Amino acid sequence: MNRFAELLDRLAYEPGRNAKLRLITDYFRATPDPDRGYALAAMTGALSFRNAKPALLRALIAERTDPQLFALSYDYVGDLSETIALMWPAEPGANHSPTLSEVVEAITQAGKAAMPGLIARHLDALDEVGRWAFLKLITGALRIGASARLAKSAVAALGTLAPDDIELAWHGLAPPYEGLFAWAEGRGPKPETGDPTPFRPVMLAHALEESDLAAISPETHAAEWKWDGIRVQAVGATVDGLPVLRLYSRTGEDIAAAFPDLVEALHFEGAVDGELLVRREGSIENFNALQQRLNRKSVTPKLVADYPAHIRAYDILADGEEDLRHLPFGERRRRLQEFVARVGSPRLDLSPIVAFASGEDLAAARADPAAGGAGADADAVEGLMLKRHDSPYVPGRPKGLWYKWKREPFRIDAVLMYAQRGHGKRSSFYSDYTFGVWSGDELVPVGKAYFGFTDEELKDIDRFVRNNTVNRFGPVREVVHGADAGLVVEVAFEGLARSTRHKSGVAMRFPRLARLRWDKPPREADRIETLRAMLDRAAATPEIETALPGD
Incomplete structure (x- = not known):
């Protein structure tokens, strides 16, 4: 030890x-x-x-x-x-x-x-x-600054295997992995699990940089909508004469038990990569609807009826026992279209291709998905995916094959109210922040953030917290936050929902600190009416404004 x-x-x-x-x-x-x-x-x-x-x-x-x-x-x-x-x-x-x-x-x-x-x-x-x-x-608080991918790469480095070899063999293996180490060191065969519905490591995308856009054209890339749900891999097989369906999250966790309606509705043999969403009355709902189905210990018939789960497929990894991951994306897309038509289930459909002739067309579709072809599903779009026609499906985040181009986040100016110590290497700093906006003459909390700032900015905020503490509640410090004294922070966030659990009546999704506004007095921070106006502008429902980040 x-x-x-x-x-x-x-x-x-x-x-x-x-x-x-x-x-x-x-x-x-x-x-x-x-x-x-x-x-x-x-x-x-x-x-x-x-x-x-x-x-x-x-x-x-x-x-x-x-x-x-x-x-x-x-x-x-x-x-x-x-x-x-x-x-x-x-x-x-x-x-x-x-x-x-x-x-x-x-x-x-x-x-x-x-x-x-x-x-x-x-x-x-x-x-x-x-x-x-x-x-x-x-x-379970082991944070060491080394990813799971890095640890698997270290296993590969014991011999002549590539990290992807370890990744592809990983799912279904159990500690202490003696067979895996023997294979990596050339002392034994590749370990096999015999799982008829295995998880395949997912392929991820890089964020699109401005310099990348010039190389994107209809001849080299396909464009798709980036949907506002969670990434899933649906893997089906027939075992002992009975259909079996596994729903894997992007990390390989089987979440099928939480979606019995999908398990009952989807019968196929193969593996499909797509987005888990809620579809009601023919159109895709935004993430707030899907959130009603997530992390549920029990799933009631009413919940299933009110929030019917749906998979919008954008890639196929296996058709029956045939592994398709080595094929170029264009060929996989053709096979996926045939596969979805053959399954013929209303709970599975095909993610549409976004037509474009230039980078300007893509920018316009990203800014206005409804006009760009998303139609009634536009509120469930959080950006674009750009995929090379010739790209195979490989684990990890290979450079230059897939890009994600998310819509611009919302931004407001808020006032820092409370700070809490972080964990791991941040345990000596106050790095978890609660911030608020004005409601009448008082500040009401609207979100928490613990990333988005640089190491130098972290030191500056930590110093402010220590020098401006007005109250302590265990590991939490309340800092000065009045009309003329306090720290204003620019907050970027991906979505906004109405919330009965928060005094402000709203809750942010994925907020982060985008900028420290040392130049701005707290009295000039945004008001709760600004956030309520964002909610009122939502087209589909009054519950949420935009999308969840991620692959």
């Missing part, structure tokens, strides 16, 4: 991708099975421990330290795991220092009653860095 902790500690302070890759690869090369397999699982988010809760950790540290001292320390440090790791009374030699595999297997198998004693024994046995890594691991 201490060796894994050392790796995480070094990764947290290493800014370069290639250096991170070398660190992880060297760790995999020097660490035996099954420890390196569990490390890979931890770095790719494949581990979870249901009985290791933050409340349990708070109770354990409360038994060993002064609660008031812990509260003060936690407020200063801003991260629960780091605070406990620093304050835990060291007992060198108290227990055998566990390996990573011993930790994972013990925590996985332990019942709720045994968990406190087990965690305490491990904390006694580990050093300070080991305690921090252990707590991050078991609470």
Whole structure:
């Protein structure tokens, strides 16, 4: 465990991708099975421990330290795991220092009653860095500045495989991945899962830069609408004579249980890539309608009837057992059109191609989807997708094949009201911000943001928060926010919805800080009437204005 902790500690302070890759690869090369397999699982988010809760950790540290001292320390440090790791009374030699595999297997198998004693024994046995890594691991808060893709690339670097080879074999494998490591090192065959409905790693797009637009033409690229839903992969097969349908999110999570209406309606053999949406009375609804169906533990008949799920397909990955990913996009598009017609379900349709002759045509369609051919579905559009006709379907985000060109975000000026410490490398900074706009003579919160600013701007805001705190609520600070004193921030956001849970009556979607307005007095920030006017201009429903970002 201490060796894994050392790796995480070094990764947290290493800014370069290639250096991170070398660190992880060297760790995999020097660490035996099954420890390196569990490390890979931890770095790719494949581990979870249901009985290791933050409340349990708070109770354990409360038994060993002064609660008031812990509260003060936690407020200063801003991260629960780091605070406990620093304050835990060291007992060198108290227990055998566990390996990573011993930790994972013990925590996985332990019942709720045994968990406190087990965690305490491990904390006694580990050093300070080991305690921090252990707590991050078991609470699911492992943020190390290295992506799952990078960890899989490190496995590929153990031999002659490419990162895409690992990605394509990944789904369906389970920790500690001994067969995967044997294949990567040339000691064994490619691991096979035998899953009749496997997930295929998704292909992603780069944001279109202004310089890229000149190379886009009808001869080289196809244009599609970028729909306001969530990316899904629908994979169907016949198993033991019965139809099976899996609905995978872009990360490979099967969400089919939340959409029984689609499972019942779609019967096919193959794999389709598309957008999960809600379609009512012949037209596609915006994201607010789909949101009623997401993250539901139970799905009622009324919910299904009120918000019928739909898949708008834009690519085909397999037709029956035939893998089509190597084909150029133009050929896959033809096969997809035939496939959708053959399935013949009202719950599955084809995402239309956007006709254009020039970059000006694309810009016009992006600015006004209704006039550009989206028609009644225009409010469910958040931009354009541009795909090379000759592009194969490959995992990850290959440069130059697919582009996304989102519509411009909405912007308002708001006033910073509250700030909270961040996590991981930001745990020493106040980096999570709540901001508001004027309603009469008072400010009402309308959103929270924790990105969009540079490292230097983060330091400036953190300094402002510390020097202008007027109240404290645990890890949250209230900062001065009056008509003549406070910090105005320009907020960019992708959507706006009416909300009964917020005092302002509105809620933003994906807000971020676009600019710090040190030059502007708070009295000149926007008013709630500005946001309500945005809602009133929504064409389809009074609930939401625009779209969800993402691929």
